[in-house]
Amino acid sequence: MAQIIDGKALAAQVLARTAAEVAEIVAAGGDAPGLAVILVGNDPASEVYVGRKIAQCRKAGIRSIEHRLPADTAQDVVLALIDELNADPKVHGILVQLPLPKHIDAALVLDRIDPGKDVDGFHPVNVGRLSTGTGGLVPCTPLGVMLLLDSVIDDYRGLNVVVIGKSNIVGKPVSMLLLEREATVTVTHIETKDLPDVARKADIIVAAAGAPHLVRGYWVKPGAVVIDVGITRVVDHDGNTKIVGDCATHELDHAKAVTPVPGGVGPMTIACLLSNTVLAAKRAAVA
Numbered sequence: 001m002a003q004i005i006d007g008k009a010l011a012a013q014v015l016a017r018t019a020a021e022v023a024e025i026v027a028a029g030g031d032a033p034g035l036a037v038i039l040v041g042n043d044p045a046s047e048v049y050v051g052r053k054i055a056q057c058r059k060a061g062i063r064s065i066e067h068r069l070p071a072d073t074a075q076d077v078v079l080a081l082i083d084e085l086n087a088d089p090k091v092h093g094i095l096v097q098l099p100l101p102k103h104i105d106a107a108l109v110l111d112r113i114d115p116g117k118d119v120d121g122f123h124p125v126n127v128g129r130l131s132t133g134t135g136g137l138v139p140c141t142p143l144g145v146m147l148l149l150d151s152v153i154d155d156y157r158g159l160n161v162v163v164i165g166k167s168n169i170v171g172k173p174v175s176m177l178l179l180e181r182e183a184t185v186t187v188t189h190i191e192t193k194d195l196p197d198v199a200r201k202a203d204i205i206v207a208a209a210g211a212p213h214l215v216r217g218y219w220v221k222p223g224a225v226v227i228d229v230g231i232t233r234v235v236d237h238d239g240n241t242k243i244v245g246d247c248a249t250h251e252l253d254h255a256k257a258v259t260p261v262p263g264g265v266g267p268m269t270i271a272c273l274l275s276n277t278v279l280a281a282k283r284a285a286v287a
């Protein structure tokens with residue numbers, strides 16, 4: 001039976017550590033770290049995620065500053081808000097919830113965030129720092145994936161990793177983090193030929209394709225570790241909505257360890273956002 005890696009429990013540990021760091025900053029006379037959260041529009045899933053981020057900030061002692069803007073907000077208004085937050089010394093982290101409405105150029109908006117406050121790690125400066133292994137803020141989901149992997153793997157050197165999906169948010173950054181650990185990384189995507197055969201060679205699979213139950217049991221070699229980043233809402237036979245991942249986890253008994261969906265990578269994303277906010281605040285204090 002594969003070990004189920006409990007993302008909720010690990011996220012709780014990260015959050016507890018983060019709360020302790022906030023308490024230390026405040027006890028030393030510093031300002032509590034501040035996270036500005038920008039939500040444009042009313043995408044229901046985004047509303048839920050933003051609500052959770054703000055609730056977790058409150059628990060950890062991080063000040064959250066909410067900016068909820070209507071769906072038809074002009075791009076210039078969002079850019080002007082970011083300029084204001086960049087200049088505010090009490091704001092240590094800025095998060096723009098994705099996806100943005102179609103009339104807004106997400107790349108332009110993300111590029112406007114001060115790289116030192118870019119707690120999502122999406123700014124080109126942070127992307128460059130990650131790919132050159134020179135610090136910077138690391139995107140939250142890939143950071144969470146690494147912590148989950150670290151709970152079952154000591155040494156990545158020479159391990160074969162297959163990453164499924166080449167997104168800027170998960171696939172590419174997680175590949176960079178694994179390369180830093182000297183794993184041999186293959187990044188696959190929709191055009192990859194014979195994907196099941198490629199996957200079967202992996203000691204670690206990171207599935208981030210957004211395709212429900214794409215990774216079947218026969219894709220996974222015995223003893224492999226499987227991290228499921230997919231979160232897709234589907235309607236089951238009884239008409240109930242449920243969340244499923246990219247992996248057919250019920251077929252993975254022969255794996256060494258797997259992450260569940262829900263309760264795996266998702267909770268780690270939010271925990272890592274908070275730890276990035278504290279990191280950004282600490283770096284700002286010594287800059």
Ligand SMILES: Nc1nc2c(c(=O)[nH]1)N[C@@H](CN(C=O)c1ccc(C(=O)N[C@@H](CCC(=O)O)C(=O)O)cc1)CN2
Pocket residue numbers: 048049095096097098099120140141231243261262263264265266267268269270
């Ligand atoms: N600015 C950002 N936007 C988005 C990001 C991001 O990292 N930064 N990631 C996703 C959404 N997201 C956080 O924002 C996120 C997604 C899922 C979860 C989560 O805990 N999921 C649960 C299951 C889903 C549920 O219960 O509704 C789980 O996996 O257990 C947290 C955060 C896109 N946008």
